Amino acid sequence: MSTKRSEALFAEARQLMPGGVNSPVRAFRSVGGTPRVLVEGKGAYVTDADDNRYIDLVGSWGPLIAGHAHPKVVSAITAAAQRGTTFGAPCPDEIELARRVIQAVPIAEKARFVSSGTEAVMTAVRLARGFTKRDRVVVFQGCYHGHSDALLVSGGSGIATLGLASTAGVTAGAVADTFILPLDDEEAVNRLFDEHGATLAAVLIEPIPANSGLLLQRQPFLELLRRRCTQHGALLIFDEVISGFRASRGGAGPRLGITPDIVTLGKIVGGGLPVGAVVASAKIMNTLAPDGPVYQAGTLSGNPLAMAAGVATLDLLDEAAYTRLEVMGARLQAGLEAQLAAKGVAGHVVRVGSILWLTFSAEAPRAAWSDAEAVARYAAFHAAMLAEGVYMAPSAYEVAFLSLSHGKAEVDAIIAAAGRALEAL
Ligand SMILES: Cc1ncc(COP(=O)(O)O)c(C=O)c1O
Structure with missing residues (x-):
């Protein structure tokens, strides 16, 4: 996967904006690697400046419940x-x-x-x-x-x-x-x-x-x-x-x-x-x-x-929409939990409807937490998922969001990618 264009654009961005960004977490500081400069979003997918396509689990940090460019x-x-x-x-x-x-x-x-x-x-x-x-x-x-x-x-x-x-x-x-x-x-x-x-x-x-x-x-x-x-x-x-x-x-x-x-x-x-x-x-x-x-x-x-x-x-958010988000959320949670178990990796998938959090901590916390090992594991997992074509939040503290445009095909592709990424960990 080439990231040459993203690297060049982000180098320019760093000259012009503090950290190259307009909101700090976008700079990938807590996971490392090059922030992808995104040029297009359609449904459940985003495309970067090098024409790499990813299944998007960030959804602009929550707003895009209908998916990109509905x-x-x-x-x-x-x-x-x-x-x-x-x-x-x-x-x-x-x-x-x-x-x-x-x-x-x-x-x-x-x-x-x-x-x-x-x-x-x-x-x-x-x-x-x-x-x-x-x-x-x-x-x-x-x-x-x-x-x-x-x-x-x-x-x-x-x-x-x-x-x-x-x-x-x-x-x-x-x-x-x-x-x-x-x-x-x-x-x-x-x-x-x-x-x-x-x-x-x-x-x-x-x-x-x-x-x-x-x-x-x-x-x-x-x-x-x-x-x-x-x-x-x-x-x-x-x-x-x-x-x-x-x-x-x-x-x-x-x-x-x-x-x-x-x-x-x-x-x-x-x-x-x-x-x-x-x-x-x-x-x-x-x-x-x-x-x-x-x-x-x-x-x-x-x-x-x-x-x-x-x-x-x-107007898109009727009862059927919430049922779909719940069904897809449950499918993704079950699939990720199965991959963690199959690969013998300690972790949890916490979920409410279409909000999911994959953490590599031994316990799912209920209060502010810090776990350097879990954070480091997430960084490695994040990089592996990007290479697999899944765009996750660039921080272990951030959740994933599903949208109405994530169907079974996308959810199952994320689960399969996670299996390979966990293997690589
Ligand atoms: C719970 C909560 N409150 C407030 C905010 C601030 O919203 P904004 O980033 O639109 O200013 C956020 C942003 O993520 C949030 O998650």
């Missing part, structure tokens, strides 16, 4: 573009998308569209603070909520401590009101609420944490968060930027039977264009400007192209 999505975007790319004024498609989102997500009575998941969560936190008139928020180690300052925290030395900035450039002040707790730890949650419950604006969690592998939470843990938030008048925010319209049409909330106060969405809701959304009850949402005192705005918010892509994508 004809209905492309024609909706094309038609919208011909009518004008942006107005900075109300447009019909934002009403259509809001209607669909509100119908799908049980708690949603009103929606606000923004242009990324980061913005959605940043807005949700500001909204929760404005609504409760409290300052502090709680997040969990191992979850990711985008790159707004207040949420770029890492754990302090003790449990129930305030967080420390996890990156240069974030001031201590920016994270001074952010607590960070371990996932899957009821005692830590109870202790924090006992000590600080009356000061908490919100607890923010990915109900299906999918940014440090797939860290499936126990039901009692999530129920405890709901209970303690209700007791103390804090809002429970489910960050469903990944799980929204993925775990089910209504997201993780209905799947888990837990009702949050605010839900953030992104990825799928934009159908492959830049969109995020905040949804909640009318009472909470009316706290946002211009109805309420919490300011939020955006030049390209509710952009007609993005709204049209979202509408076209959501």
Whole structure:
């Protein structure tokens, strides 16, 4: 497999953009090798600059539940573009998308569209603070909520401590009101609420944490968060930027039977264009400007192209679509597990519907983890899968996504490729 064109283009990219990329994980630093410069995506496949074709398991990190360049999505975007790319004024498609989102997500009575998941969560936190008139928020180690300052925290030395900035450039002040707790730890949650419950604006969690592998939470843990938030008048925010319209049409909330106060969405809701959304009850949402005192705005918010892509994508997601994603997900999981067993390689395949995580750690973790050996194995596996024509996320901490365009042929080809890649390990 030649990667000459990708290498040349990426060398040029490195001269022009930090690390050659516009989002760090794309640089392949944690797996090594040359990032493939992708020039085309069709259905379940992507093609790189050297004309190598891969079965894609990244799906642009989640948005492409319909696969690449789905004809209905492309024609909706094309038609919208011909009518004008942006107005900075109300447009019909934002009403259509809001209607669909509100119908799908049980708690949603009103929606606000923004242009990324980061913005959605940043807005949700500001909204929760404005609504409760409290300052502090709680997040969990191992979850990711985008790159707004207040949420770029890492754990302090003790449990129930305030967080420390996890990156240069974030001031201590920016994270001074952010607590960070371990996932899957009821005692830590109870202790924090006992000590600080009356000061908490919100607890923010990915109900299906999918940014440090797939860290499936126990039901009692999530129920405890709901209970303690209700007791103390804090809002429970489910960050469903990944799980929204993925775990089910209504997201993780209905799947888990837990009702949050605010839900953030992104990825799928934009159908492959830049969109995020905040949804909640009318009472909470009316706290946002211009109805309420919490300011939020955006030049390209509710952009007609993005709204049209979202509408076209959501219209593909009927019950049959979720059944297909579940069936293909189960087939891929079973096939990968069989290959691990047959080759005698320690590992796990964790799955919710069409989200899968293959890890080479001895146990499937429920909380933030580190395992240098598992990470190194994933890097070798990743390179072997690329050589086999399967494009997996370039990090052991990232999950795989199936789309509606992955059929039996693609799933079985991935399983066979994994068998050969594991053999090579
Ligand atoms: C759960 C979650 N929240 C927020 C974000 C941030 O979204 P974006 O990258 O669109 O800003 C992500 C991105 O992967 C995410 O997975």
